[in-house]
Amino acid sequence: MNSIIIEDRYQIGESIGNGAFSSLNKVIDLEENSIKALKQIARNNLSNEEYENLRKEYAIIHERKHPNIVIYHCEFRFKDFYCILMEYCSEGNLKNYLSKYRLLDNELIEWCRQLSSALAYLHSQNIIHRDIKPENILIQGKSVKIADFGLSKELDHSTAVAKTLCGTCLYIAPELIFSGIYKTGYSCKIDIWSMGCVYYEMSESKLLFGNNCKNKDELFRQILSGFSINDISENNILSEILLKMLVKDPKDRISAKELYPSIKSLKEENFRN
Numbered sequence: 001m002n003s004i005i006i007e008d009r010y011q012i013g014e015s016i017g018n019g020a021f022s023s024l025n026k027v028i029d030l031e032e033n034s035i036k037a038l039k040q041i042a043r044n045n046l047s048n049e050e051y052e053n054l055r056k057e058y059a060i061i062h063e064r065k066h067p068n069i070v071i072y073h074c075e076f077r078f079k080d081f082y083c084i085l086m087e088y089c090s091e092g093n094l095k096n097y098l099s100k101y102r103l104l105d106n107e108l109i110e111w112c113r114q115l116s117s118a119l120a121y122l123h124s125q126n127i128i129h130r131d132i133k134p135e136n137i138l139i140q141g142k143s144v145k146i147a148d149f150g151l152s153k154e155l156d157h158s159t160a161v162a163k164t165l166c167g168t169c170l171y172i173a174p175e176l177i178f179s180g181i182y183k184t185g186y187s188c189k190i191d192i193w194s195m196g197c198v199y200y201e202m203s204e205s206k207l208l209f210g211n212n213c214k215n216k217d218e219l220f221r222q223i224l225s226g227f228s229i230n231d232i233s234e235n236n237i238l239s240e241i242l243l244k245m246l247v248k249d250p251k252d253r254i255s256a257k258e259l260y261p262s263i264k265s266l267k268e269e270n271f272r273n
Contacts, residue, residue, distance in 0.1 A: 005030070006078045010038060010085070016092075021045040026088060036073065037088040040081045051082065054150070058084055061149045064125060068118035070138060070147040089138035089145060094198070097139055102205050105237050109270055111144045112199055112238065113263045118146045119195060120256040123188045126155040132194035133171045134201060155188070169219055170210045171197045174248050177220050189250035192259065196245030200231075203238045208246075224248075241266065 004012045010027045013035075017024035022041040029036050041054065055075070062072045071087040091097065103111070115137065122129060129136075130151040138147045173193035175186045200208040208231065213219040227246035232239045241262055244254040254262070 006083075007076060010036070012038070027085070035088045035090075037086045039084040039086060040078075041083075043077075043080050043082050046082070054082060054084075057149045057152060060127060060152055060154050064121070064127070066118050066121045068114045068143060068145050069121070070145045086147075087140075087145070089140040089147075091139035091141070093135050093147075094137040094139060094144065094202075095134035098134060098201060098205065103202055105270060108202055109237065109263065109267045110142075111202065112241075113260070113267050114144050115146065115195060115198075116256065116260040116263045119191055120260045122146075123191070123256040126188075128153050128155060128188050129191050129194075131168055131171075132191050132198060133168045134198055137198070169216055170207060172220075172223065173250070174224055174226075175250050177224060187250060188256065189253050192245050192253055192256060193250075196227075196242055199238055199245065200242055203236050203242075204233060237266070237270065 006012065009029060009031050011030060013026040013028060015023060016026050016037065022039055025038050025040065027036050027038045028034075043051065046054070058072055058075045061069065062075075065071070070089065073085040073087070075082070075084050077083070119129075119132075129146065129149065130153060131148065132146070136146065136148040138145045171194040173186065173190040176190055197208045208227070209222050210219050213222060226248045227242075229239070229243060232242060236242070241254075241259070244262070245259065247253040
């Protein structure tokens with residue numbers, strides 16, 4: 001679709017990512033003379049349910065505005081494609097960044113502060129992301145932004161519990177594993193666990209779980225065995241926060257509302273010293 005102009009406004013540019021049934025392209029908004037990202041999904045690859053889920057993804061996040069959440073500008077149909085126009089983040093995703101660079105403590109804390117702020121906002125809106133991982137965190141300048149709300153869910157205020165097993169195995173919370181077996185349900189706290197795994201990766205430059213695992217069952221056993229102070233380097237500036245985020249029982253796990261001020265205090269203390 002290179003050099004094609006759609007909606008008499010968006011000029012399709014280079015590919016910046018592909019999924020099983022979708023493509024992501026850099027586009028030029030000719031009206032605003034700005035660069036955006038366009039997610040395109042072939043409609044004939046989607047069941048009616050999948051199509052409605054995509055519409056829900058857009059609806060959930062379009063009205064929510066936060067500096068550390070990728071902006072969803074608009075949705076439209078183009079020929080046989082369902083399209084979502086989004087904010088373009090020029091530095092790519094966190095996974096690729098971490099494969100090349102190690103974060104300095106000040107940078108680490110600032111990015112953790114931004115991500116905790118975004119998570120606190122989402123949870124205050126009763127939204128669970130359900131797929132927090134480095135690939136779904138994008139970088140733009142000095143900012144990090146949560147992206148890809150394809151698995152997100154807006155909880156009913158009366159229950160605040162979801163039951164569908166989903167997410168990426170390396171970052172999945174223990175209660176999600178139990179939910180898949182016993183259909184017990186889970187809360188927003190699954191995002192805290194996943195973000196804890198991301199923070200660990202950011203601070204230790206390695207995966208928390210999944211090392212030397214031959215299959216998914218081994219990985220799940222590793223996750224269910226829990227996390228301890230022995231898993232953290234002695235000089236890890238996030239050690240106390242990680243121990244609060246990676247608590248096996250979600251009832252005892254820190255909330256997003258509590259996490260943000262903890263990170264903010266750590267940032268202030270770090271700069272003061």
